[in-house]
Amino acid sequence: MIRSFFWKAGEPVRQIDGIADFDALFADPNVVLWIDMTDPDDHESYILTHDFHFHPLAIEDVIEEEDAITEWQRSKIDDYKNYLYVEFQVADYVDYDEGIRLEEVNLFLTRNTVVTVHDKPHRIFNYLYQRALKDERVLGRGAEFLFHTLIDVMVDNYNSILEFFEREVDKIEDAVLSEPDEETVKKIFTMRRDIYELKRITLPQKELIGHISRGQYSMISDRARLYFNDIFDHLTRIIELAESHRDTLISALEVYFSSVSTKTNEIIKVLTIFTVILMPPTFLVGLWGMNFRYMPELEWDYGYALFWVLLVLITLVMVLFFKKKKWL
Numbered sequence: 001m002i003r004s005f006f007w008k009a010g011e012p013v014r015q016i017d018g019i020a021d022f023d024a025l026f027a028d029p030n031v032v033l034w035i036d037m038t039d040p041d042d043h044e045s046y047i048l049t050h051d052f053h054f055h056p057l058a059i060e061d062v063i064e065e066e067d068a069i070t071e072w073q074r075s076k077i078d079d080y081k082n083y084l085y086v087e088f089q090v091a092d093y094v095d096y097d098e099g100i101r102l103e104e105v106n107l108f109l110t111r112n113t114v115v116t117v118h119d120k121p122h123r124i125f126n127y128l129y130q131r132a133l134k135d136e137r138v139l140g141r142g143a144e145f146l147f148h149t150l151i152d153v154m155v156d157n158y159n160s161i162l163e164f165f166e167r168e169v170d171k172i173e174d175a176v177l178s179e180p181d182e183e184t185v186k187k188i189f190t191m192r193r194d195i196y197e198l199k200r201i202t203l204p205q206k207e208l209i210g211h212i213s214r215g216q217y218s219m220i221s222d223r224a225r226l227y228f229n230d231i232f233d234h235l236t237r238i239i240e241l242a243e244s245h246r247d248t249l250i251s252a253l254e255v256y257f258s259s260v261s262t263k264t265n266e267i268i269k270v271l272t273i274f275t276v277i278l279m280p281p282t283f284l285v286g287l288w289g290m291n292f293r294y295m296p297e298l299e300w301d302y303g304y305a306l307f308w309v310l311l312v313l314i315t316l317v318m319v320l321f322f323k324k325k326k327w328l
Contacts, residue, residue, distance in 0.1 A: 002044055005132045006033045013132055017029075019044060020147050023051040024065055026113050032139040034132065034146055041248040052115065054108060058085040060229050062106045064115050075204040077211065081235055083107040084088075085218050086208070088209035092124055093161045096187070099194045100161065103200065105154065109147045109219055116150060119226045124153050129166060144224040148231070155205070158238050161198060165191065169245050176259070184210055195246045206235040273322060280314045 004016040008031050025033050036045060045063065058078060080084040086107040094101050103122055108115040118125075128150065132138045139146055168191055175184045212220055213228040221229070224278045284307065300306070 001038045002035065003038075004033065004035045004042065004187075005129075005130065006031055007136055007188050009140075010030075013136050013139055015129075015133060019047060022047055026051060027109070029112060029206075031112060032068060032143055033116045034139060036114065036129075037115070037117045038125075039119050040117065048108075048115070052083075052108065054085070054112070055080055057198070058108070061085070061087065074294060075201075075208050076206050079168050079217055079219075081218075082110065084217055087153075088151060088154055088205065088208075089160060090118075090124060090157055091198070091201055092157070093164050093194070096190050099190075100197045100201070105150075107147065109143060109152065111219070112143050112151065114146050124157055126152060142224075144220055145227070148221075148224060148227050150229075151209070152231055152234075154235055155238075158198070158202070162241055165195065165198075165242070165245050169248050172249065172252050176255050182293065185253070186255060188249050188256070191193065192246060195242050195249070199242050202235050202238050202242075206232065206239065210233060259312070277315060277318050277322075280318070281311050284311055284314075 002018055003180070004022070005013055006016070008011045008028075013127055015128075022033070024029050033279050048059050048062070049056075058080070065197060074087075075089060084107075086109070088105045088107060090103040090105055092101050092103075093099070103118060103120055106117040116125075128138075138149055168187070172184060172187055172191065175181075176186075192230065209228055209232045211217070213225055215222065215225055255286050
């Protein structure tokens with residue numbers, strides 16, 4: 001499916017659905033064009049070669065992403081002099097089991113056109129469609145600023161992931177300080193995995209935007225380059241927050257293991273104390289229970305009562321001794 005938007009000075013932004021005469025629009029220097037392709041078929045993909053004459057290697061990367069040949073997705077940028085080719089990722093958090101889901105977005109930037117190709121629809125593109133129609137500045141400022149807007153919105157989408165991480169980390173901290181269990185540990189390791197995944201995605205993106213903001217590509221003017229600095233700062237903040245959440249989870253894990261160790265020690269201490277307390281009564285019971293006919297105290301009238309008094313007295317003395325030592 002192809003959905004396109006074009007703007008010309010003095011005219012409102014217009015939308016085109018399907019294949020159009022893109023090469024004629026592209027040839028007009030007064031036109032700014034955005035072509036968005038969602039899961040294009042072979043006929044639709046042909047315009048990348050026929051209308052824009054993009055390099056076969058760049059087109060091959062697009063087709064490979066659509067066919068899911070490459071499993072490990074990493075942002076990159078290639079400079080073909082007359083246009084830039086960029087691979088970027090849109091990330092969404094699904095759940096604890098699936099973690100972060102990535103959607104590859106391929107972007108081509110020419111002097112007056114931006115072409116985006118992605119395999120599945122995404123809510124940010126619906127937002128951008130409406131924004132392009134309502135606010136002509138999205139296209140009216142030129143292709144390089146449209147290119148900036150697209151990447152900026154994709155990066156802003158990480159905010160929802162960070163907000164989720166912040167809420168879950170707070171819950172984990174509360175659980176660790178109250179009654180941690182195995183489910184809490186599972187959540188800690190799962191969140192650490194997802195935070196690492198977020199860093200793995202954003203670090204190459206930060207590097208890519210850093211190249212743009214340092215003026216390494218002639219397709220991006222100095223005026224537009226300043227706006228990419230803001231994206232660079234945003235990605236830096238995302239990485240720093242991810243690091244902060246990861247450190248918090250590591251601390252929470254240490255607190256959990258410390259808590260488990262403390263509880264284990266308390267249990268061992270109580271069992272040891274009970275064992276020591278019961279040792280004298282066990283000795284006395286064993287002594288009085290020996291089967292000898294002639295034995296002192298066996299014939300006493302108050303021998304049994306004396307036994308219990310002695311038993312209770314020894315137990316109380318030992319309990320008081322443990323309390324004085326603050327072992328109880």
